[in-house]
Each structure stands twice: as C-alpha cells, then as structure tokens.
Amino acid sequence: MRYAVSLRRAGAVKIAGVREGPGSAERHEECRTASGTSQSIGHVTDIATTSLKDSLAREARALGFDSLGITDPDAITGVRERLDAFLAAGAHGQMDWLADNPGRRADPKVMWADVRSVIMLGVNYGPDENPLAILAQRSNAAISVYAQGDDYHDLIKKRLKLLARWLIAQAGGDVKVFVDTAAVMEKPLAQAAGLGWQGKHTNLVSREFGSWLFLGAIFTTLELPRDAAVADHCGSCQACLDICPTAAFPAPYQLDARRCISYLTIENKGPIPREFRKAIGNRIYGCDDCLAACPWNKFAQAGREIKLAARDELRAPGLGELSRLDDAQFRAMFTKSPVKRIGRDRFIRNVLIAIGNSGDATLVREVERLLDDDSALVRGAAVWALSELGPVNEFQARMAIAASAETDAGVRNEWSDAIA
Numbered sequence: 031m032r033y034a035v036s037l038r039r040a041g042a043v044k045i046a047g048v049r050e051g052p053g054s055a056e057r058h059e060e061c062r063t064a065s066g067t068s069q070s071i072g073h074v075t076d077i078a079t080t081s082l083k084d085s086l087a088r089e090a091r092a093l094g095f096d097s098l099g100i101t102d103p104d105a106i107t108g109v110r111e112r113l114d115a116f117l118a119a120g121a122h123g124q125m126d127w128l129a130d131n132p133g134r135r136a137d138p139k140v141m142w143a144d145v146r147s148v149i150m151l152g153v154n155y156g157p158d159e160n161p162l163a164i165l166a167q168r169s170n171a172a173i174s175v176y177a178q179g180d181d182y183h184d185l186i187k188k189r190l191k192l193l194a195r196w197l198i199a200q201a202g203g204d205v206k207v208f209v210d211t212a213a214v215m216e217k218p219l220a221q222a223a224g225l226g227w228q229g230k231h232t233n234l235v236s237r238e239f240g241s242w243l244f245l246g247a248i249f250t251t252l253e254l255p256r257d258a259a260v261a262d263h264c265g266s267c268q269a270c271l272d273i274c275p276t277a278a279f280p281a282p283y284q285l286d287a288r289r290c291i292s293y294l295t296i297e298n299k300g301p302i303p304r305e306f307r308k309a310i311g312n313r314i315y316g317c318d319d320c321l322a323a324c325p326w327n328k329f330a331q332a333g334r335e336i337k338l339a340a341r342d343e344l345r346a347p348g349l350g351e352l353s354r355l356d357d358a359q360f361r362a363m364f365t366k367s368p369v370k371r372i373g374r375d376r377f378i379r380n381v382l383i384a385i386g387n388s389g390d391a392t393l394v395r396e397v398e399r400l401l402d403d404d405s406a407l408v409r410g411a412a413v414w415a416l417s418e419l420g421p422v423n424e425f426q427a428r429m430a431i432a433a434s435a436e437t438d439a440g441v442r443n444e445w446s447d448a449i450a
C-alpha cells in the first residue's frame with residue numbers, strides 16, 4: 031500500500047456534527063450505515079489522527095486498494111479555468127455531461143458543501159504483458175487493458191462503500207463515494223492527495239504504479255490530516271505525446287478528446303470520422319498507447335485484483351469472430367465487462383474499422399454480410415471496410431446496386447465517399 035505521507039505526529043481529528051449532504055442529481059453514491067441511515071455525530075470528538083489514518087490505510091489495503099492519500103477539498107485551484115478552456119474549445123465533443131455545471135465539477139464544496147476532507151484511492155491494474163504487442167496482430171482486436179477484465183466501476187464502488195462504512199463505524203461523519211461517473215475531477219484531486227501527478231498525457235502517473243491506477247474518491251465531513259501534493263516528474267520527456275496515433279494532444283497536459291481513440295471508439299455515438307479511421311488500426315475499445323509509452327511504468331507491477339485481470343478471450347479476439355456477434359451473443363460475451371455499455375452496433379462499427387485496416391482479404395466475407403445489417407451505423411462502417419479490402423472495380427459495380435437500394439443518407443454518403 032502506498033501511503034501518501036508518513037504520519038510522524040499524533041494529532042486530533044475533529045468530527046463535526048453534520049446532517050446528510052444536500053441532494054444532488056449527480057450519480058454519486060452516498061454511503062450509509064448498516065441500518066440504512068446516514069450516521070451523524072452531534073458533538074466534537076478527538077481521535078488520534080495517526081491511528082485513524084494508519085487504520086484507514088490498513089483497511090483500504092485489505093479491501094484491495096493500492097494507494098491512498100487525503101487532501102483538502104479546496105486544494106485543486108486553477109482547474110476551473112482549465113476545465114472552462116477545455117469546454118470552450120469543444121474538446122469534450124459529444125460528452126455534454128462534462129459541460130453540465132462546471133462549477134460543481136471543479137469544486138468539491140459546490141458539489142457538497144459539508145465536505146471537509148477528500149480521501150483519494152487508487153487500484154493498480156498494471157497489465158501482465160506489453161499492451162502494445164497486440165497492435166501488430168492486424169486480424170485480431172486490441173481491447174484496452176482497462177476493459178479486458180470486469181468493470182472497475184462496480185468493483186471499486188463496492189469497495190469504496192465498504193471502506194466508507196468502516197470509517198463511519200470508527201469515527202462517524204457523513205460520506206459520499208465516487209468512481210469515474212460523477213462530476214468530480216479525480217486526477218487533480220489525486221495529485222493533491224499525493225497519489226502521483228497529472229502527466230503530459232493528462233492522466234495521473236504514480237512513481238510506483240506508472241500510468242496504471244484506477245481512481246476513486248471518498249468525500250467525508252471528517253477533518254482528516256492532509257497529505258502533500260506530488261510534484262510533476264515529466265521533465266523533458268514527451269514519449270506519450272509522440273506516440274499518439276491521432277495527434278490528440280494540442281499541447282502537453284491538454285487533450286482534445288474528439289481526436290482520442292478512446293473517445294472515438296467508446297463515447298462517440300455516430301460514424302467514426304474518416305480522418306481517424308486508418309490511425310485507429312485494430313483498436314476496437316479504448317487505447318493504451320500514451321499510457322504504455324510512459325517510462326515511469328518501469329516500476330509498475332501487474333495488478334493483484336483477479337477480477338480486473340485480462341480474460342483470456344479478450345486478450346486478442348479474432349476480428350472475424352467478433353464481427354459475427356448478434357445482440358444476445360455480444361451481451362453474453364461482455365457480461366460484467368465495461369465493453370457492454372457501448373452496445374452491439376457501436377461495437378461492430380469499431381470491429382469493421384479494424385477489419386478495414388487489417389489487410390486480411392479472408393474477412394471480406396464478413397464485411398459483405400454486414401452491408402445488409404439492420405443498423406445504418408454498421409452498414410456505413412461495412413462500406414468503408416469493404417472499400418479498404420476489396421478490389422476497386424468490383425467495389426464500383428457493387429456500389430451502383432447497393433447505393434440505389436440504401437435508405438440512409440449517411441450510408442449513401444459512405445458509398446460515394448468510398449469511391450471518390
């Protein structure tokens with residue numbers, strides 16, 4: 031367990047009298063005591079800071095967390111301006127939820143006025159093999175490391191709740207727990223809490239776990255001792271910026287999500303813009319290139335959580351096999367996996383882009399079948415894949431027939447663009 035700061039002096043933790051936090055439309059989880067009610071303590075108590083924090087760290091470790099640090103809710107100064115600049119540039123693309131109430135996202139106290147301390151936690155999901163090796167196997171799919179095992183949201187949320195309950199039982203107070211989906215800026219908070227620093231690829235880099243930490247947060251009304259923020263250790267390195275296949279970093283520390291393969295394959299609901307299709311290669315869900323390029327990964331070890339470990343069938347699945355999945359088979363194959371959330375049509379869209387990039391003529395058969403798919407998104411991607419794999423003259427003849435029967439304007443455009 032990485033303990034963000036060593037505790038040399040025993041101090042006092044003030045547990046203020048609090049009521050339940052204000053209602054919020056955010057998808058946060060408020061942790062409750064076993065009896066089902068939020069526990070509040072109506073008086074101020076002293077507890078040995080060191081022992082509470084040490085015990086918290088021990089409990090967190092036992093629950094599977096690898097890193098823990100505590101910060102002040104006011105610690106992330108300057109993020110509002112950067113978030114505003116990101117949104118003003120439109121860098122969030124279709125992720126409208128990122129633009130909802132930026133004031134709340136950038137300031138934990140706007141999210142919850144009673145919060146006094148933010149406990150940041152990390153779970154190491156370091157891969158057990160080089161995640162870039164699969165990129166050379168062009169007839170197989172690359173699924174990003176984070177999505178090869180069970181969904182981390184479910185796993186971490188459960189453990190955050192257990193840890194939060196433990197904290198309430200020990201010291202009282204109210205809590206809210208968050209992982210990924212709420213309006214909380216987890217990376218700047220984790221940096222302030224001493225878990226690592228936000229690298230030039232914009233993710234948190236840890237000296238011990240490199241780029242491979244999932245983050246989660248517990249907001250509490252308890253006043254807990256703070257850890258020191260970690261300084262930036264990127265120096266003159268820019269390996270992550272150089273490796274990015276789609277040039278998604280307009281500047282160090284800034285990402286244009288609209289160009290990021292993770293966004294394009296997961297968040298983007300429509301057709302993948304043509305300019306990025308070739309650069310996507312065989313990445314069908316997310317991308318790890320900038321994470322994997324980071325030299326700080328040399329200290330990383332494979333994650334210890336078995337549920338987050340790669341399922342064998344998701345390490346290098348064949349593109350042909352994936353392209354044949356119908357809705358029920360897709361759901362069955364990706365049970366408990368984060369991949370499930372994009373649904374079968376977007377998934378097959380991604381597989382078809384990878385097939386178009388495979389150079390594997392044996393996959394033409396699969397593509398032809400998908401030209402008649404019920405989903406226009408799938409048909410459009412199939413047109414592109416065929417144009418990349420098939421001989422041009424044959425394609426022109428096929429276009430004349432198929433384009434005339436096509437009812438969707440977007441797919442008709444795919445046909446004419448493909449031939450242009």
Ligand code: B12
Binds near residue numbers: 214
């Ligand atoms: C939206 C989102 C995305 C979007 C946008 C990513 C982004 N960088 O904003 C997309 C879909 C692209 C995405 C992709 C990925 N994501 Co994501 N994502 C999020 C989410 C929900 C919000 C992030 C956010 O607030 N973005 C808004 C921007 C403005 O904030 P920011 O990235 O912190 O931007 C900062 C910098 O730009 C900086 N900055 C700007 N200028 C300057 C200048 C200087 C000098 C400095 C120092 C800083 C600086 O200031 C900004 C504010 O701090 C978080 C969960 C959460 N609630 O925090 C997960 C999260 C960031 N994602 C995560 C992961 C794992 C990924 C992927 C690796 C998944 C994958 N393998 O495909 C990729 C990585 C892509 C990348 N290089 O960022 C993890 C990262 C863990 C970590 N160790 O950091 C998180 C924290 C989820 C989690 N709970 O674990 N993600």
Ligand code: SF4
Binds near residue numbers: 231279319321
């Ligand atoms: S995840 Fe991939 S596409 Fe996105 S910024 Fe990193 S290297 Fe570029």
Ligand code: SF4
Binds near residue numbers: 265
């Ligand atoms: S690859 Fe280099 S620049 Fe990028 S986050 Fe890692 S240390 Fe920083």
